[in-house]
Amino acid sequence: MLALGVATLLPMSSALAGSTDPLFINLTTDDQHRVDMALSFGGNQLKRGHPLTVFLNDHAVLVAAKSNNGKFEGQQGAIQQLLANGAVILVCPMCMKHYGVSESDLVPGVLVGNPERTGGLLFQDNAKTLSW
Incomplete structure (x- = not known):
């Protein structure tokens, strides 16, 4: 009975984040409340x-x-505060083009993503992802 209980807990423990695992938030909306939730959660x-x-x-x-x-x-x-605290904020270049946003119009410190930059951060060891 004890072995079954321990075996049941093992898979759950591997899904928990380590104390310094990276977080990658994929944000697709311009709904202010949802943006606030994502930025606040990430900041915390x-x-x-x-x-x-x-x-x-x-x-x-x-x-x-x-x-x-x-x-x-x-x-x-909130984006500026996250940047000041060490976060990385990336913007999709294809989406920028689609919605008419130029690189010169971006909030200072926000970076245009590319396959190397975005992939390098997304696929870091032990990274966890969330989407809003």
């Missing part, structure tokens, strides 16, 4: 020692455009 994990990458793609690229500051002032402030 960053404070706990988890390196954080936020990948803005699809509609989320609009959040990082300075020209949209009137709509996303709070979210852009």
Whole structure:
């Protein structure tokens, strides 16, 4: 009976994050509440020692455009705070083109993704991913 209990717990323990496992958040929305949730959750994990990458793609690229500051002032402030605390914020170049966002219009410190940069962060050892 004890062996069955221990065997049942083993698979669960391997799914738990280590204390410094990286977190990669895939953010696809420009819904302000959902963006706030993703950035807040990521920021809380960053404070706990988890390196954080936020990948803005699809509609989320609009959040990082300075020209949209009137709509996303709070979210852009949160992005700047995350950057100051060591997070990496990436933007999908294909999505930028689709939605007419230029690199010069990005919030300072936000990086345009590419296969090497994005893949390197997504596929870090022990990285965990979440999507909003």
